[in-house]
């Protein structure tokens with residue numbers, strides 16, 4: 001039977017059906033979610049939604065038809081340039097951090113193509129904690145990632161970057177801050193290296209650029225410098241759809257000047273259709289995110305953002321202090337923006353994550369790496385000011401629960417882990433089904449608990465994890481009757 005409805009439904013019927021679907025989702029409005037959604041409260045949401053809906057169908061692909069979108073975009077970009085202290089800086093709005101990063105890498109590649117045609121296998125230098133979007137860019141654009149090490153504070157190591165430069169290097173990247181630990185890489189030092197080698201230097205400030213800028217503007221002590229005031233920085237990505245509280249689908253990619261931005265644009269004269277000049281990857285898109293972002297800025301204003309950033313930093317400090325006061329836990333490094341990760345030397349953070357999910361909290365699990373133990377990650381937004389105390393109380397309780405049951409649980413899960421590892425290491429379709437049944441993810445289900453799944457992922461080699469995830473998501477994104 002076809003899934004496609006033969007006859008259209010009424011507005012009311014559709015609203016009912018779609019709400020029923022939505023009822024299965026996580027309710028992020030409770031201030032208990034620490035990733036994926038930036039909850040700025042109902043009022044800002046309303047303002048953004050109204051502006052977004054006004055431009056839902058308008059298409060910025062042709063700015064001559066919708067000059068208001070061009071105006072709002074260039075205004076947001078100019079305000080971003082002011083925040084980032086780039087006197088000659090220009091930019092474009094993109095659909096998110098990933099698109100901004102893809103374009104920053106594409107810009108460097110096109111620049112190298114013109115200035116260094118002798119480079120046949122371009123390389124970019126990526127400190128260990130850069131966001132996965134850089135690896136995606138390497139995959140899409142056939143660039144070799146050269147990964148460099150970290151200092152003890154989990155920051156990019158400038159000496160390692162210097163050593164990694166070869167005649168094939170086309171760009172250096174760093175984070176302000178890294179998503180993983182919330183610490184800002186030494187931008188000034190890396191900028192000097194980039195400048196000395198005439199290399200583009202991209203600062204990924206996707207998650208932290210807005211908070212850092214307003215902390216500087218609000219004179220918050222110890223705000224690290226990361227923007228165009230550092231020599232050598234040639235581009236910066238900053239996401240308005242994160243701490244800017246704009247709607248999803250809005251980031252800005254800024255270049256130090258117009259000469260750099262030219263390498264970002266794509267002009268097509270080869271095809272026989274309409275003239276196409278695309279500043280960004282997408283062509284047709286909704287004007288909603290541009291209008292929503294512009295409206296968010298008008299609503300909050302400089303004072304609003306300074307206050308929000310201050311509040312978020314205060315909540316983060318409170319949570320850091322509270323976590324460090326729990327005997328079994330500690331925060332990793334010294335977070336400089338409103339995000340953090342914590343771990344334990346004595347209890348299982350895999351189990352702790354499940355114990356927190358039982359209490360309605362959702363944190364993000366980060367696997368162990370060459371530089372860090374498995375840990376739990378939190379992105380702290382406006383809404384968490386109200387819930388931070390309860391979070392710390394529940395966390396302390398969850399730790400006690402894990403302390404009590406960890407001995408019992410380990411004996412039980414060891415056999416499961418061993419079987420699962422053996423199946424994943426030999427992933428035939430039959431073994432994939434068995435693995436799904438064992439871990440509770442068969443038929444596109446999301447496992448009810450994650451401790452064992454995370455423990456297994458942490459045990460397996462990267463290639464096996466990749467392969468298993470690929471199989472799982474290939475299944476997950478298939479219509480349920482066809483799985």
Ligand SMILES: Cc1ncc(COP(=O)(O)O)c(C=O)c1O
Nearest residue numbers: 096097098131178179204206207
């Ligand atoms: C530092 C950093 N860079 C890039 C990104 C990717 O942004 P997006 O999810 O908007 O594509 C993120 C997302 O959290 C991030 O934290």
